Amino acid sequence: MMSSGTNSRPNRSQGGEFGTAAWELLLPAAAAPARRRGRALQSALREAVRSGRLVPGTRLPSSRALAADLRVSRGLVTEAYEQLTAEGYLRSGRGAGTWVSEAVRAPVPGARDLAPRAEDVRVDFRPGTPDLSLFPRSAWAAAHRSVLGRLPHGALGYPDPRGLPVLREALAALLSRRRGVVADPERLVVCSGVAQATTLLGFVLHGRGMRSVGVEDPGSPEHSALFASAGITTIGLPLDDEGLATEPLVRSGVRAVVTTPAHQFPTGIAYSAARRGRLLEWARATDGLIMEDDYDGDFRYDRAPVGALQGLDPEHVAYTGSVSKSLAPGLRLGWLLAPTDMTDEIVARKRTMDLGNPAVDQAVLADFITRGGYDRQLRRCQRAYRERRDTLTSMLAEHFPGTEVSGIAAGLHIIATLPERYGPEAAFMARAADAGVALRPLGNYGTLPGEDGAVRLVLGYAHLAPADIERGVRLLAAAHRGANGRAAGGGGRVFI
Numbered sequence: 243m244m245s246s247g248t249n250s251r252p253n254r255s256q257g258g259e260f261g262t263a264a265w266e267l268l269l270p271a272a273a274a275p276a277r278r279r280g281r282a283l284q285s286a287l288r289e290a291v292r293s294g295r296l297v298p299g300t301r302l303p304s305s306r307a308l309a310a311d312l313r314v315s316r317g318l319v320t321e322a323y324e325q326l327t328a329e330g331y332l333r334s335g336r337g338a339g340t341w342v343s344e345a346v347r348a349p350v351p352g353a354r355d356l357a358p359r360a361e362d363v364r365v366d367f368r369p370g371t372p373d374l375s376l377f378p379r380s381a382w383a384a385a386h387r388s389v390l391g392r393l394p395h396g397a398l399g400y401p402d403p404r405g406l407p408v409l410r411e412a413l414a415a416l417l418s419r420r421r422g423v424v425a426d427p428e429r430l431v432v433c434s435g436v437a438q439a440t441t442l443l444g445f446v447l448h449g450r451g452m453r454s455v456g457v458e459d460p461g462s463p464e465h466s467a468l469f470a471s472a473g474i475t476t477i478g479l480p481l482d483d484e485g486l487a488t489e490p491l492v493r494s495g496v497r498a499v500v501t502t503p504a505h506q507f508p509t510g511i512a513y514s515a516a517r518r519g520r521l522l523e524w525a526r527a528t529d530g531l532i533m534e535d536d537y538d539g540d541f542r543y544d545r546a547p548v549g550a551l552q553g554l555d556p557e558h559v560a561y562t563g564s565v566s567k568s569l570a571p572g573l574r575l576g577w578l579l580a581p582t583d584m585t586d587e588i589v590a591r592k593r594t595m596d597l598g599n600p601a602v603d604q605a606v607l608a609d610f611i612t613r614g615g616y617d618r619q620l621r622r623c624q625r626a627y628r629e630r631r632d633t634l635t636s637m638l639a640e641h642f643p644g645t646e647v648s649g650i651a652a653g654l655h656i657i658a659t660l661p662e663r664y665g666p667e668a669a670f671m672a673r674a675a676d677a678g679v680a681l682r683p684l685g686n687y688g689t690l691p692g693e694d695g696a697v698r699l700v701l702g703y704a705h706l707a708p709a710d711i712e713r714g715v716r717l718l719a720a721a722h723r724g725a726n727g728r729a730a731g732g733g734g735r736v737f738i
């Protein structure tokens with residue numbers, strides 16, 4: 243046990259005690275270079291409290307016992323206890339003893355997401371953004387100039403809430419050509435991203451009396467948050483190898499479900515043809531609605547992209563996408579194509595929400611698309627991202643042998659499952675954070691098929707130059723070797 247003062251690994255203890263998980267979170271800090279060890283220990287302890295690994299009321303080991311277990315000087319532990327007590331994370335009781343303060347707020351969901359402080363991040367593998375440095379600034383500026391030169395004054399008035407006709411036509415042609423979408427410009431609504439499309443749908447469904455929708459589990463937490471803002475709760479539905487499992491969907495009784503069939507977020511599964519068919523059967527049988535979030539469907543590396551589900555049954559699928567992955571999320575431009583009988587209600591909602599998207603931005607995107615800039619941009623990014631994906635997978639194979647990667651055929655991130663010997667996951671995350679590598683575990687996105695001790699990571703690569711990907715994997719490998727060397731008495735250190 244911790245208080246024994248020996249170097250043996252402590253037994254797993256009950257919640258509220260200082261157990262294995264907390265001890266493991268501190269180990270990498272103890273293995274940090276001497277000049278950084280004190281600070282590292284403080285930040286690991288702080289993180290253990292913040293993340294809920296150490297719950298309020300937990301009694302910490304004496305400074306002498308913890309120092310012996312971690313093989314650091316007692317002074318460092320005393321200093322860490324004093325500092326965190328001053329910050330309010332810990333409190334000292336009457337007589338001897340230090341506890342996690344009851345004043346610390348309960349952890350919020352996602353607290354597993356241990357990350358280095360922003361200023362300490364050296365390589366950031368968290369998924370979500372494309373390479374913003376590839377944004378086509380000159381072509382965009384040229385489109386801007388050209389649009390402002392010819393836009394009549396009247397076009398600067400309140401726009402059609404559905405979007406400028408010229409953009410709806412350009413998008414309809416683009417989506418039908420690239421994604422196999424049945425795209426009628428009259429039914430297409432321009433909005434500020436998938437986020438707003440989700441909220442619009444949420445309001446319309448709520449107006450029709452719906453109070454719950456199904457979402458993929460694991461899936462994007464944003465979907466639930468956005469539906470919640472429209473007064474709709476979400477029910478997590480499990481996946482299998484082919485996509486969203488249909489039996490639990492049928493049993494759940496929901497009449498609408500959110501899906502990411504081209505490249506499931508975050509697992510990367512491409513829904514099988516059979517599963518797509520079953521989902522559409524479900525929608526027809528229940529008069530249900532499938533929301534298809536095609537957030538990164540444009541990026542597929544080894545063969546042609548899988549066409550959108552919406553193309554198979556446009557009256558049962560509401561299709562949405564945006565330029566957030568292809569150009570930049572900061573543009574806040576996206577689209578929603580809903581079944582015919584929902585379109586008027588969606589447009590009415592869009593009008594009351596914001597009176598339409600900015601007219602100039604819409605005209606610029608229309609110009610950019612019709613002159614071929616969008617296709618050129620996708621080709622350019624596709625080349626760059628494929629190279630980055632290949633760099634990441636080969637670096638993982640070299641430095642973390644036995645790692646399985648999945649979801650690599652498309653999108654901007656992969657799933658890496660590292661063998662158990664690299665775990666437990668909390669310790670891996672803590673070491674990564676200490677080495678300045680920001681990671682996001684798959685477990686942050688929902689329920690996983692089985693807790694087998696493997697480390698499962700969602701690694702975004704598109705925004706990183708190949709050299710940064712290499713550096714990031716090397717830092718992780720060195721941090722792992724360092725901790726192992728130390729655990730084996732070798733005192734390994736991270737020098738990268």
Ligand SMILES: Cc1ncc(COP(=O)(O)O)c(C=O)c1O
Nearest residue numbers: 370435436437462507537564566
């Ligand atoms: C699953 C999913 N859908 C949609 C989006 C994009 O949302 P938006 O188009 O509002 O930027 C993201 C962004 O990361 C995403 O992960």
